[in-house]
Amino acid sequence: MSLLSSALKRINPSATIAISNKARELKASGRDIIALSAGEPDFDTPENIKEAAIAAIRRGETKYTAVDGMPELKAAICRKFKRENGLDYKPSQVTVGTGGKQVLFNALVATVDAGDEVLIPTPFWVSYPDIVQFCGGTPVSVPTTIEDNFKLRPETLEAAITPKTKWLIFNSPSNPSGAAYSFDELKALTDVLLRHPQVWILTDDMYEHLVYDDFKFVTPAQVEPKLYDRTLTMNGVSKAYCMTGWRIGYAAGPEALIKAMGTLQSQSTSNPSSIAQWAALEALDGPQDFIAENNKSFKERRDLVVSMLNQAKGLQCPKPEGAFYVFPSCAGTIGKKTETGQVIATDEDFAGALLEAEGVAVVHGSAFGLGPAFRISYATSTKDLEEACRRIQRFCGSLT
Ligand SMILES: Cc1ncc(COP(=O)(O)O)c(C=O)c1O
Numbered sequence: 574m575s576l577l578s579s580a581l582k583r584i585n586p587s588a589t590i591a592i593s594n595k596a597r598e599l600k601a602s603g604r605d606i607i608a609l610s611a612g613e614p615d616f617d618t619p620e621n622i623k624e625a626a627i628a629a630i631r632r633g634e635t636k637y638t639a640v641d642g643m644p645e646l647k648a649a650i651c652r653k654f655k656r657e658n659g660l661d662y663k664p665s666q667v668t669v670g671t672g673g674k675q676v677l678f679n680a681l682v683a684t685v686d687a688g689d690e691v692l693i694p695t696p697f698w699v700s701y702p703d704i705v706q707f708c709g710g711t712p713v714s715v716p717t718t719i720e721d722n723f724k725l726r727p728e729t730l731e732a733a734i735t736p737k738t739k740w741l742i743f744n745s746p747s748n749p750s751g752a753a754y755s756f757d758e759l760k761a762l763t764d765v766l767l768r769h770p771q772v773w774i775l776t777d778d779m780y781e782h783l784v785y786d787d788f789k790f791v792t793p794a795q796v797e798p799k800l801y802d803r804t805l806t807m808n809g810v811s812k813a814y815c816m817t818g819w820r821i822g823y824a825a826g827p828e829a830l831i832k833a834m835g836t837l838q839s840q841s842t843s844n845p846s847s848i849a850q851w852a853a854l855e856a857l858d859g860p861q862d863f864i865a866e867n868n869k870s871f872k873e874r875r876d877l878v879v880s881m882l883n884q885a886k887g888l889q890c891p892k893p894e895g896a897f898y899v900f901p902s903c904a905g906t907i908g909k910k911t912e913t914g915q916v917i918a919t920d921e922d923f924a925g926a927l928l929e930a931e932g933v934a935v936v937h938g939s940a941f942g943l944g945p946a947f948r949i950s951y952a953t954s955t956k957d958l959e960e961a962c963r964r965i966q967r968f969c970g971s972l973t
Contacts (some may be wrong), residue, residue, distance in 0.1 A: 584704040587699050588940035589948075596934035607961040608934040609949045612748060613817040614897065615617055618852075619863050622814065625855030626848050627817075636853055638844040641835035642669025642823065646850045648825050649857045657781075658795050660806065662825040668834050669853075672846040673779050673809035673822030678704050679834040680775055680824065681740075681806055685710035689739040694725045696941035696948075698748045698777070710739070716944050719902050723750035723943075727761040734765075735790035740773045741766065743793060746755075746780040749941045749948035750900040751875075751893025753784055756791050763797035774804040779822075782813035782864050784895035784915050785872040805846050805894060812896075813864055814856040821853040873952040874958055881962035882949075885969040897952040900938065903945050909972035917972065921933055930971075931964035 575582075589612060596608035642650075647664040654660040670676040677700070681762050683855075685691065685708035694715045695700045702712035715733045717723045730741070743762075746753035754762070755802030766772055784790050794804040825831070844850075873894070878899055882890040887905030905922045910916055911926050921939040926948055927933050938946030951958055 580707050580709070583709075584703040584761055587703075588894055589699055589936050590851065592934055592936050596928070599928070599932070599934075604932060606932045607953075607957050607964070609951070609953065609958075610934045610936050610959055611952070612898075612950055614815045614867065614952045615868055616815045618815050619856075619859075620817070621859050622816065622852050622855050626852040629848050629851035634847050636847060637810070638847050638850060640710065640844050641831070642667065642838045642844070643847070643850050645821075646854045646857075649854045650825065653857045654806070654825055658800075658806070660662045660792075660794055660825070662745050663828075665828050666831055667823060667825045668838075669821065669823045669843055669850065670838060671822070672820040672832075673777070673807060673811060674700060674971070675820075675842065675845075676703070676807050676809070676822040676824045676834070677775070677777065679806070679837050680706060680708050680830070682838050682945060683830065683833040685739060686771070688737060690735060690737045692730070692733050692741045692772075693942070694743070696723060696749050696938060696943035696946070697700050697742070697746070698744060699940055701742050702942070713735075714739075714791065717750075718942070719750075719889065719891060721944075722866070722893070723752040723893075724754060724758060725745065725762060727765045730762055731765050731768075734772060736771065737947070738769070738772050740775050742775045742777065744777040745790075746784060746893070746895030747898075748780065749898050749936070750891075751896040751898045753780075753788055753790065753894035753896075756796060757793055759793060759796045763793055763800055767797065767799060768875050770803075770829075774800055775885060776804060776806050778806060778808045779812055780896040781808060783868060783871060783897060785868060785875065786894070788894045790895075797857075805830060809883075810853045810856045814853075815867070815897075816849075816852065816856065819846070819849040819876065820853055853941055870955075871951070874953075874955060877897065878951045878958055878962060881959070885962075885966040887969050887972065888965075892913070897950055899949050899951065900941075900943075900946055901949070903938075903947055904971060906972055907945050912971050920947055923947065927965065927968050931968045932955060933961045933964050933968075 805826035890901035
């Protein structure tokens with residue numbers, strides 16, 4: 574009898590975490606490595622948020638809280654949705670988990686049965702298909718193209734929907750492409766969804782605040798209020814508030830779904846850390862001006878990276894609206910040879926050979942369901958980004 578369950582056998586370790594670990598190991602062994610693989614801001618958590626956590630510890634807020642989030646934080650989340658998204662949610666429609674990842678996991682485990690199809694536009698965040706597979710559901714990749722800046726077309730969405738479709742997972746700004754949908758672009762998709770009442774919308778708004786050049790973020794339930802009753806709007810403090818290690822994510826949606834997610838959490842992790850919840854409350858209610866400051870740096874870095882990558886032979890890099898990723902195509906390098914004679918047959922070969930030759934860690938696009946391409950996280954210093962892009966240019970130039 575096999576030790577591992579059939580559910581576990583359906584999933585793989587996260588490719589992004591695996592590559593970040595490999596880069597860390599190489600660095601520890603003394604190699605000069607620039608890792609552009611991690612999906613987290615290089616900025617520290619703001620002081621007021623840290624102080625709120627310290628104050629919570631001193632007040633003795635160190636006990637269990639309500640399983641799916643303490644009332645004070647749920648109230649702050651309701652205020653956030655009203656203030657920033659024009660969405661009305663009651664605290665009973667809000668759930669808080671240990672990071673956005675747990676919230677997504679809860680939502681899918683609570684709703685997906687064997688045979689259910691979940692639409693996932695490509696390129697996608699690596700965890701979506703694996704969580705769906707863990708549940709026994711069928712992830713259905715819905716393709717986008719670099720010509721469309723990796724944004725889903727309404728007719729492609731329409732063609733992918735079947736009677737078995739349970740969810741569309743929507744992520745804007747996107748990890749890994751950085752693509753973000755304008756009101757009109759999103760409206761074209763919600764118009765399609767209106768025609769298919771069996772489809773629920775799981776919108777992952779994790780990168781909401783990380784948008785540049787006056788881009789205006791919108792979320793499905795705001796763009797089409799008629800979808801409110803079948804939309805789960807998910808968000809978290811990890812990225813914009815530089816709190817990846819604190820592990821707080823949240824979502825709002827129909828009460829029955831929220832309750833089911835809470836039941837699942839009550840039998841797995843129980844409440845997220847009480848201290849991190851107090852910190853998240855300060856993040857949502859406290860000053861927001863540091864976000865614009867950080868975004869100024871992110872925008873400069875994005876512009877630098879896009880410009881330098883477009884000067885590398887065989888690469889093509891669109892300029893995305895948000896997040897801190899770019900997703901260049903490396904189609905022009907496929908079939909070429911490295912100086913050591915290795916043929917670049919896939920984007921995984923490209924990423925592996927780049928790490929070997931120049932010590933730059935990137936994540937291959939096929940891990941995100943769309944290749945040949947790769948993802949660069951530009952949430953690192955300008956100095957490292959410049960050097961990494963120089964090395965990528967040199968590597969691409971050396972291929973014959
Ligand atoms: C698109 C997207 N959704 C969700 C998450 C999960 O966030 P958290 O760290 O809060 O679990 C991430 C983190 O990388 C992400 O990129």
